[in-house]
Amino acid sequence: MSDRRILSPADTEGPLAGTAFTHGPGALRAEYTTPDFASAVRLLDAVAVVADAQDHHPDVELGWGRVAFTLSSHDVGGVTSRDVELAQRIHELALEQRGDEL
Numbered sequence: 001m002s003d004r005r006i007l008s009p010a011d012t013e014g015p016l017a018g019t020a021f022t023h024g025p026g027a028l029r030a031e032y033t034t035p036d037f038a039s040a041v042r043l044l045d046a047v048a049v050v051a052d053a054q055d056h057h058p059d060v061e062l063g064w065g066r067v068a069f070t071l072s073s074h075d076v077g078g079v080t081s082r083d084v085e086l087a088q089r090i091h092e093l094a095l096e097q098r099g100d101e102l
């Protein structure tokens with residue numbers, strides 16, 4: 001699959017099943033809650049490492065006990081396989097962090 005092909009919600013429904021991500025107009029979005037501010041920052045810090053490795057970066061909203069990610073491929077103005085891959089990694093990182101803190 002070309003990483004410049006714009007995907008529809010029907011295309012991403014299967015790959016995103018089980019994650020917190022939803023496919024809205026032109027972007028994937030998910031919000032994760034964490035126990036406090038520092039843990040939200042730690043999740044974002046882990047995502048930053050993956051984003052740099054993938055050379056694909058989320059827009060982020062950070063608050064006390066929450067971090068929200070909006071993913072789109074700015075070069076093509078929509079959702080591509082690069083966003084789906086980043087969404088899957090972000091979800092894994094959120095689960096790993098939660099596991100550490102239980």
Ligand SMILES: C[C@H](O)[C@H](O)[C@H]1CNC2=NC(N)=NC(=O)C2=N1
Nearest residue numbers: 055056057058072073074075076
């Ligand atoms: C030069 C570099 O590869 C590009 O600017 C990358 C960086 N990260 C990016 N992230 C996202 N979300 N969309 C892009 O189009 C994008 N482009």
